[in-house]
Amino acid sequence: MALKKAGVLGATGSVGQRFILLLSNHPDFEIHALGASSRSAGKKYIDAVSWKQTELLPESAKQLEVVECKATGPFAECDVVFSGLDSDYAGTIEKEFVEAGLAVVSNAKNYRRELDVPLIVPIVNPEHLSVIAKKLSDAKAEGKPKPGYQICISNCSTAGLVAPLKPLVEAFGPIDALTATTLQAISGAGFSPGVPSIDILDNIIPYIGGEEDKLEWETKKILGTVNKAGTQFVNIPDEEMKVSAQCNRVAVSDGHTECISLRFAKRPAPSVEQVKQVLRDYVCDAFKAGCHSAPKQTIHVLEEQDRPQPRLDRNRDNGYGVSVGRIREDPVLDFKMVVLSHNTIIGAAGSGILIAELLLAQKLI
Amino acid sequence: MALKKAGVLGATGSVGQRFILLLSNHPDFEIHALGASSRSAGKKYIDAVSWKQTELLPESAKQLEVVECKATGPFAECDVVFSGLDSDYAGTIEKEFVEAGLAVVSNAKNYRRELDVPLIVPIVNPEHLSVIAKKLSDAKAEGKPKPGYQICISNCSTAGLVAPLKPLVEAFGPIDALTATTLQAISGAGFSPGVPSIDILDNIIPYIGGEEDKLEWETKKILGTVNKAGTQFVNIPDEEMKVSAQCNRVAVSDGHTECISLRFAKRPAPSVEQVKQVLRDYVCDAFKAGCHSAPKQTIHVLEEQDRPQPRLDRNRDNGYGVSVGRIREDPVLDFKMVVLSHNTIIGAAGSGILIAELLLAQKLI
Amino acid sequence: MALKKAGVLGATGSVGQRFILLLSNHPDFEIHALGASSRSAGKKYIDAVSWKQTELLPESAKQLEVVECKATGPFAECDVVFSGLDSDYAGTIEKEFVEAGLAVVSNAKNYRRELDVPLIVPIVNPEHLSVIAKKLSDAKAEGKPKPGYQICISNCSTAGLVAPLKPLVEAFGPIDALTATTLQAISGAGFSPGVPSIDILDNIIPYIGGEEDKLEWETKKILGTVNKAGTQFVNIPDEEMKVSAQCNRVAVSDGHTECISLRFAKRPAPSVEQVKQVLRDYVCDAFKAGCHSAPKQTIHVLEEQDRPQPRLDRNRDNGYGVSVGRIREDPVLDFKMVVLSHNTIIGAAGSGILIAELLLAQKLI
Amino acid sequence: MALKKAGVLGATGSVGQRFILLLSNHPDFEIHALGASSRSAGKKYIDAVSWKQTELLPESAKQLEVVECKATGPFAECDVVFSGLDSDYAGTIEKEFVEAGLAVVSNAKNYRRELDVPLIVPIVNPEHLSVIAKKLSDAKAEGKPKPGYQICISNCSTAGLVAPLKPLVEAFGPIDALTATTLQAISGAGFSPGVPSIDILDNIIPYIGGEEDKLEWETKKILGTVNKAGTQFVNIPDEEMKVSAQCNRVAVSDGHTECISLRFAKRPAPSVEQVKQVLRDYVCDAFKAGCHSAPKQTIHVLEEQDRPQPRLDRNRDNGYGVSVGRIREDPVLDFKMVVLSHNTIIGAAGSGILIAELLLAQKLI
Incomplete structure (x- = not known):
C-alpha cells in the first residue's frame, strides 16, 4: 500500500x-x-x-x-x-x-x-x-x-489519568469523585526555553498555568458521550463527576506521575483485586484494530510497592502503555493508586x- | 541563668x-x-x-x-x-x-x-x-x-500537615476528611546511605515505607485530646476524621511539599478569605511563651500562584515557619492548598x- | 558616618x-x-x-x-x-x-x-x-x-581561579602553564531564562559561550601589572603564561568547581606542603583594610580527600572565601588541585x- | 551454530x-x-x-x-x-x-x-x-x-579515554603528555547503595576512590605492547607518557564526560583537521571481525560546539560508540577535546x- x-x-x-x-x-x-x-x-x-x-x-x-x-x-x-x-x-x-x-x-x-x-x-x-x-x-x-x-x-496529564478510568467506568459504572495530584516532567513544557533550570533544580513548582482546569475539564469530555445526532460531544455533567486536580512540576525529564483517588457512584464498591483485574484485562480498541503503535498491554498493573517510577517505567510499550501501581483502598474515597504515563508519547x-x-x-x- | x-x-x-x-x-x-x-x-x-x-x-x-x-x-x-x-x-x-x-x-x-x-x-x-x-x-x-x-x-511530613490544621480546627470546627499527597525531600531519609542517587535522579519514588500510616495516625493524636485524668492521649476517632495520605520521594534536598484537600464537618464551610485570615493570624503558643526558636510568623500565607517552593521558602523563620499557598476551593472536598515545611527543622x-x-x-x- | x-x-x-x-x-x-x-x-x-x-x-x-x-x-x-x-x-x-x-x-x-x-x-x-x-x-x-x-x-570562573594563584605567584614566582577545567553552576547563566532545565537535568553542557576565552584572558590582566605612568594595565604576555580552559555547565545551583593544574617557571618547584602553607597564610588586603565583607580566611585549604564540594563549601565566609582542596603533585605540570568559589558572591x-x-x-x- | x-x-x-x-x-x-x-x-x-x-x-x-x-x-x-x-x-x-x-x-x-x-x-x-x-x-x-x-x-573512565587515543597514536606517534578531567555518572558506583543522593543533588564530589590511579595506570597498559615471547604485557614507561587525571562524580545517570588535553611527542603536531579525520576514519577491529555488538562508527566526531552531551549522545551505536567533540588547539599541550562514553556499556x-x-x-x- x-x-x-x-x-x-x-x-x-x-x-x-x-x-x-x-x-x-x-x-x-x-x-x-x-x-x-x-x-x-x-x-x-x-x-x-x-x-x-x-x-x-x-x-x-x-x-x-x-x-x-x-x-x-x-x-x-x-x-x-x-x-x-x-x-x-x-x-x-x-x-x-x-x-x-x-x-x-x-x-x-x-x-x-x-x-x-x-x-x-x-x-x-x-x-x-x-x-x-x-x-x-x-x-x-x-x-x-x-x-x-x-x-x-x-x-498530557489528562491522557495518563483517563487511561485507567475508562475500563473502570466500563466495568463498575460512573466515578462520582476523583482527585489527582500530579508530578509532571519538564519535557511537558517544551524547550524554548521551557522550565528554567534554576526553578526546578532542588525544587518543585506547585503550579502549571491552566493545567488543573484542563485536567478537570477534559476528563469529562473524553469519558463523555456523543449526542443522538452523532455530531457533537456531551461532557459528563459537573454534578455527576467531581474532579479536583493539583498540578506540580518536578525535576523529571519524561513521564508524568499522578497520585489519584476515586469513588464509584455505585455501592458496594468493587474490591481491590477486581479493580486490578479489570485494568490488567483491558485491551484498547486501537490494538484490536491492528494499529502499528498501539500498546499490546494498555495498562501495566505493577505489584511492587514502590512502582511505577518514571525513569524505570515510562517506556513500557514504547511509551504507549500506561503503568498503574499501589492500587489500594482509600480512607476518604474508594481507591487510591499511582498512574504513570509518558507525556511526550501517549501525552502528546x-x-x-x-x-x-x-x-x-x-x-x- | x-x-x-x-x-x-x-x-x-x-x-x-x-x-x-x-x-x-x-x-x-x-x-x-x-x-x-x-x-x-x-x-x-x-x-x-x-x-x-x-x-x-x-x-x-x-x-x-x-x-x-x-x-x-x-x-x-x-x-x-x-x-x-x-x-x-x-x-x-x-x-x-x-x-x-x-x-x-x-x-x-x-x-x-x-x-x-x-x-x-x-x-x-x-x-x-x-x-x-x-x-x-x-x-x-x-x-x-x-x-x-x-x-x-x-x-516529618506530619509536622507540616498539622500546622495549618490546628488554627483551622480551632476556628471552624472539626475536619472530617483530609487528603495529602506529599513530595518529600531526600534529607528525610538520612544519609547512611539514605536514598541512593540512582533511585532519585530524573525520577520519583512513589513510596516511603510506613510514612502514609504515620501521617494518617499521628495527625489524629496531635489534633486529639487529653483524657479527663490528664494522664493519657485520646486520638480523634477514625470515623470522625478520615485521613488519606500518598507519599512520594522527590529530588529535593530539604523541604517537604504537601498538596492537601480538606472538608470541615460543619456547614456552611468558611470562605477562602476566612481560611487565609485564620492562618495569617495564628500565633503559636511557643512564640507567646517567648521561646527562642519559635517562629514570629507561624504560618506564612503566600499569595503568589506558584508558591510555596522548597528552594525559595523552606527557610522562613529559620525553618520553624510553615508556608501555605494556593488556598482555593476544591471541587471534591472544601479546600485545597499547598503546604511546605522544613523537614529537618520543624519536621525533626x-x-x-x-x-x-x-x-x-x-x-x- | x-x-x-x-x-x-x-x-x-x-x-x-x-x-x-x-x-x-x-x-x-x-x-x-x-x-x-x-x-x-x-x-x-x-x-x-x-x-x-x-x-x-x-x-x-x-x-x-x-x-x-x-x-x-x-x-x-x-x-x-x-x-x-x-x-x-x-x-x-x-x-x-x-x-x-x-x-x-x-x-x-x-x-x-x-x-x-x-x-x-x-x-x-x-x-x-x-x-x-x-x-x-x-x-x-x-x-x-x-x-x-x-x-x-x-x-565568575576567573574570580575563583585567580584567588589561589595570587599568593602562589607572590611566593614562588611566575606560573608558566595553567589548565583549568570548570564545572559551573547554573545561576551563572541568570534566570531569564538562563539554562533550560531539559538541557541540564541528567546532563552536562560542555560549552559556555565566550567563557574559556574570558578565563584565559582575564587571568593575565588580573595577575598583570600597571604601566610606569600608573595609567594603564599590562597583561602577562601569552608566551610567559600559557592558560588553557575547558568550561562545562553542570546541575549545581551555586558554586563553580574548577580542577586546575599549574607549573611554576622556577625550578625546583615548591613542595605540596609549601603550597598549602602559602594558601593558608594568605590574608587579602581587603580584610587588612577592614572592609566589612572581606573574608577573614581568604583561602580555605581543605584536607578531606573529597572536598571542596559546592553544596557544603560554597558559603564559607559568606561566599567571599575560596576553598581549595586535593592539592597534590601533578604528573604533567607541577601541582593539581580543586578550587571552589561562590559564583554569585565572589564571582559577581x-x-x-x-x-x-x-x-x-x-x-x- | x-x-x-x-x-x-x-x-x-x-x-x-x-x-x-x-x-x-x-x-x-x-x-x-x-x-x-x-x-x-x-x-x-x-x-x-x-x-x-x-x-x-x-x-x-x-x-x-x-x-x-x-x-x-x-x-x-x-x-x-x-x-x-x-x-x-x-x-x-x-x-x-x-x-x-x-x-x-x-x-x-x-x-x-x-x-x-x-x-x-x-x-x-x-x-x-x-x-x-x-x-x-x-x-x-x-x-x-x-x-x-x-x-x-x-x-570505565579509562575505556572512553583510550578510544580516541588509539587511532591518534597509530597515525601520529606517541603521546607524551595527557591530562583528563572527568565528570562521571553515578551508575558507575553501582546501586547498593552507590552514591547517596544527598551527596550528589545540587553538588559535585571531586573525588572517586582509586579512580585517578586506575586511569593513569591502565592507559599505559592498554596502549602498551606485548613482550617478544608473546606472553606478557609491557606498559608504556611513565617517562615516555605522562598522564594526569582529575576525577569527579556528577549528577548524571549514565555517561562519563572527559575533558582531555594531549601532546604528541613528534613535531610538528598534526592539524586539528587531521586529528578529526583520523578519528572519523577509525574502524575498530571488532567491527571488521563482524562482531555482533561492535560499533559501526567507533568514534563519532561531533561538530556542534556544545556536544557531546551525556543525555543526548551516550547511546550512539547502542553505547559501544564513543563521541568526541570540541576538538581544538590547546595553549598548554597540543589539543583539547571532550570525550563521552557510556560507562555501563563500553565502560563495563x-x-x-x-x-x-x-x-x-x-x-x-
Whole structure:
C-alpha cells in the first residue's frame, strides 16, 4: 500500500521533533511537508532545527525543505497534517487548514472544547472519531467534496489519568469523585526555553498555568458521550463527576506521575483485586484494530510497592502503555493508586500518530 | 541563668548533627554529652563524625568526646537528652534513659503511639505537655523523686500537615476528611546511605515505607485530646476524621511539599478569605511563651500562584515557619492548598529543640 | 558616618537582585536608585521584580520606585553605581554614567579589556585601583571636576581561579602553564531564562559561550601589572603564561568547581606542603583594610580527600572565601588541585560590593 | 551454530544485571549459569534480584535458578563466564574458576595489573588477546588440557579515554603528555547503595576512590605492547607518557564526560583537521571481525560546539560508540577535546560481551 502523506506544522519545536521521529520509518506514513515560521522557511530541516532528542535526527528528514505553514503547496497534498504549533499560532493556521479540506491532528489546546471536535486519547476513546466519520459520510451523501476536519490530542496529564478510568467506568459504572495530584516532567513544557533550570533544580513548582482546569475539564469530555445526532460531544455533567486536580512540576525529564483517588457512584464498591483485574484485562480498541503503535498491554498493573517510577517505567510499550501501581483502598474515597504515563508519547505526539493510525484503520484518511 | 545541660544520642547521624548545630550558641542550652555507637565512643567528635551539613561543624563541638549511649556519666547529669537514634536502637536506650530519671526528647518513632507519651509539634500542640507536668507534680505530691519522661517529635511530613490544621480546627470546627499527597525531600531519609542517587535522579519514588500510616495516625493524636485524668492521649476517632495520605520521594534536598484537600464537618464551610485570615493570624503558643526558636510568623500565607517552593521558602523563620499557598476551593472536598515545611527543622531536630525550650518555659526541666 | 548612596542598574535581573540583598542593612551603603528598563520604570520594586532569591526580598527595598537607567535624577546623586546590566545594554548606559561623573562598578563584560579600566577581584588585586586614584588626583591637580570612572568585576570562573594563584605567584614566582577545567553552576547563566532545565537535568553542557576565552584572558590582566605612568594595565604576555580552559555547565545551583593544574617557571618547584602553607597564610588586603565583607580566611585549604564540594563549601565566609582542596603533585605540570568559589558572591555581585568597600576605604568615593 | 553457554558471576548486582540484559536474545550466547551470594542461591532470579534497569527484566531470565559462585555444576559447563563480582569477592572466586579451566571475563579490578592478564577495551586493543591465543596453543602443543584464563575489562573512565587515543597514536606517534578531567555518572558506583543522593543533588564530589590511579595506570597498559615471547604485557614507561587525571562524580545517570588535553611527542603536531579525520576514519577491529555488538562508527566526531552531551549522545551505536567533540588547539599541550562514553556499556558489561564476541571470532572459546 502506498504510504500516506503526512505534514507536520511547528516542525522545529519540541512536539514537532517528536512527530518527525515517530514518522520516520513508520510503515503507514511518509513525511511530505514540514512547516515552521517564516524565519525557518526555505532552509533544510537540519539547518532550521535545534535538535534536542536523545535519538539522532533521522537521515531521511535532514535534507527536507521547511516551508511556511500554509494550506497550499506540499501541505495541500497531505493525507494528514500533525500540528505541534504553539497555541498562539494554532488557532488561525489550523482553521485555515481545515477549511482547505485537510485532516488536522493537533496537540494545541485551541479547539479542544469545540462541541464538534473530537478530543482523543487513542487508547481510551477512539469511538469518538464516529463524529468525523459521520461528517464525511454526510458530506458524501450530500454530494459535497470531502471536508476537512480537526481532531485534538488531549492535554498530557489528562491522557495518563483517563487511561485507567475508562475500563473502570466500563466495568463498575460512573466515578462520582476523583482527585489527582500530579508530578509532571519538564519535557511537558517544551524547550524554548521551557522550565528554567534554576526553578526546578532542588525544587518543585506547585503550579502549571491552566493545567488543573484542563485536567478537570477534559476528563469529562473524553469519558463523555456523543449526542443522538452523532455530531457533537456531551461532557459528563459537573454534578455527576467531581474532579479536583493539583498540578506540580518536578525535576523529571519524561513521564508524568499522578497520585489519584476515586469513588464509584455505585455501592458496594468493587474490591481491590477486581479493580486490578479489570485494568490488567483491558485491551484498547486501537490494538484490536491492528494499529502499528498501539500498546499490546494498555495498562501495566505493577505489584511492587514502590512502582511505577518514571525513569524505570515510562517506556513500557514504547511509551504507549500506561503503568498503574499501589492500587489500594482509600480512607476518604474508594481507591487510591499511582498512574504513570509518558507525556511526550501517549501525552502528546505519540497519541497524534496513533490517532492517525486509527483514522487509517477506519478509512477516514 | 546557668545554661541547661543537653545530651545528644545518635550524635553522629543526620538528626544528631542537626541537634548539635542548633544547640551551638543556643542561649538556653549547652552540649554536655554526645552519645554514639561503641565504634565511635572515646573519639573526639570531629574524628567520629562524617559531617554533612552546609554549615561548618561548630568549633565548640569538635573536641568533645563521644561516649556510649548509657544513662550514666555525663548523660546522667543532663537536664534534657535529645535522641536522634535509629529506631533499631531507640527503643531500648531511650527506655533506659527514662527509667534513670532523664527527660528524653526523641525523633525516633518507637514510642509515638504510647498512650502516655506526648507526640509534639511545638508550634501546634504544646498543651499536650500538660501530661508531663501532671506526672511530675503527681510524683512530687507523692514525695517521689522527679521521674524521667519521654516526649516524641512527630514524623516529618506530619509536622507540616498539622500546622495549618490546628488554627483551622480551632476556628471552624472539626475536619472530617483530609487528603495529602506529599513530595518529600531526600534529607528525610538520612544519609547512611539514605536514598541512593540512582533511585532519585530524573525520577520519583512513589513510596516511603510506613510514612502514609504515620501521617494518617499521628495527625489524629496531635489534633486529639487529653483524657479527663490528664494522664493519657485520646486520638480523634477514625470515623470522625478520615485521613488519606500518598507519599512520594522527590529530588529535593530539604523541604517537604504537601498538596492537601480538606472538608470541615460543619456547614456552611468558611470562605477562602476566612481560611487565609485564620492562618495569617495564628500565633503559636511557643512564640507567646517567648521561646527562642519559635517562629514570629507561624504560618506564612503566600499569595503568589506558584508558591510555596522548597528552594525559595523552606527557610522562613529559620525553618520553624510553615508556608501555605494556593488556598482555593476544591471541587471534591472544601479546600485545597499547598503546604511546605522544613523537614529537618520543624519536621525533626528543630522541633526537638523548641520542645525543650517549651519545657524550660514551663519549668519542666 | 553618613551612608553612601548606592544605585543599582539592572535592578530586576539576577545580578541586580543580589546587589540589593547585599546592600540591604549594609553598614556603609544605602540604596538610593534602582534602575531597570522602561517597562519597569515607575513601578514599585516589588511589583517590577520576579524575586528569585532564597532570602526574602528585603522590606526596605519593596516600596522603592524603579526608574529608567539615566544618569540623572536619583542616579546623579549616587556615590557609587553598581551595574548588573546585560551586556547588550551595559555598553551605552555605563558610558553615559561615567561621562556624567559617576563611579560605576559593573558586572558586565563590555569594558573589561579596556586598557585603563581596572578588572578587579577584590580579594586578589585591589592594588589595581591605583589607576583610579591617579586619575582622580590628576584631575584634582589640574583643577578639573572629579571625573567618573569605570571598574569591572571579573568573570565568575576567573574570580575563583585567580584567588589561589595570587599568593602562589607572590611566593614562588611566575606560573608558566595553567589548565583549568570548570564545572559551573547554573545561576551563572541568570534566570531569564538562563539554562533550560531539559538541557541540564541528567546532563552536562560542555560549552559556555565566550567563557574559556574570558578565563584565559582575564587571568593575565588580573595577575598583570600597571604601566610606569600608573595609567594603564599590562597583561602577562601569552608566551610567559600559557592558560588553557575547558568550561562545562553542570546541575549545581551555586558554586563553580574548577580542577586546575599549574607549573611554576622556577625550578625546583615548591613542595605540596609549601603550597598549602602559602594558601593558608594568605590574608587579602581587603580584610587588612577592614572592609566589612572581606573574608577573614581568604583561602580555605581543605584536607578531606573529597572536598571542596559546592553544596557544603560554597558559603564559607559568606561566599567571599575560596576553598581549595586535593592539592597534590601533578604528573604533567607541577601541582593539581580543586578550587571552589561562590559564583554569585565572589564571582559577581558580592565582588562588586567589596570593590565599593575598598573604594570607600581608599577614600575614592 | 549452537549458542555458547555463558555464566554470570554477581548476577544480581548492577554489572550482573547489565550482562543479563545484553545476553538476552544475543545471537551467539545463552545464559547457562547465574551465580550470586549464598543468600540468593536456590532462588529464582526474579526473586533474588532487585531489578533496576530501564529495560524490563527479560522473560527468559526470570525463572532461572541462581546458584552459588562455584566452578562446578552449571558453571563448569560454561564456554565463558562473565564476572560482575565486587572486588572483595572477585579475587578468590575468579582464581578458582580459571584454575578449573574456565574462561573468565571480569569487570573487577583485581587482576588488571597482572603481567599475563589482558586488559581489554574491545574497540581499542583486541590484539592483546594474542597472549591468550598463545597460552592455548602452547598448552595444546604440550598435550595439556585447555587451560582456563582471565581477561579483564578496563575501568570505565579509562575505556572512553583510550578510544580516541588509539587511532591518534597509530597515525601520529606517541603521546607524551595527557591530562583528563572527568565528570562521571553515578551508575558507575553501582546501586547498593552507590552514591547517596544527598551527596550528589545540587553538588559535585571531586573525588572517586582509586579512580585517578586506575586511569593513569591502565592507559599505559592498554596502549602498551606485548613482550617478544608473546606472553606478557609491557606498559608504556611513565617517562615516555605522562598522564594526569582529575576525577569527579556528577549528577548524571549514565555517561562519563572527559575533558582531555594531549601532546604528541613528534613535531610538528598534526592539524586539528587531521586529528578529526583520523578519528572519523577509525574502524575498530571488532567491527571488521563482524562482531555482533561492535560499533559501526567507533568514534563519532561531533561538530556542534556544545556536544557531546551525556543525555543526548551516550547511546550512539547502542553505547559501544564513543563521541568526541570540541576538538581544538590547546595553549598548554597540543589539543583539547571532550570525550563521552557510556560507562555501563563500553565502560563495563558491554565491553565484556564484545570481548567474548572477539574470543568467539578468534575461536578461543
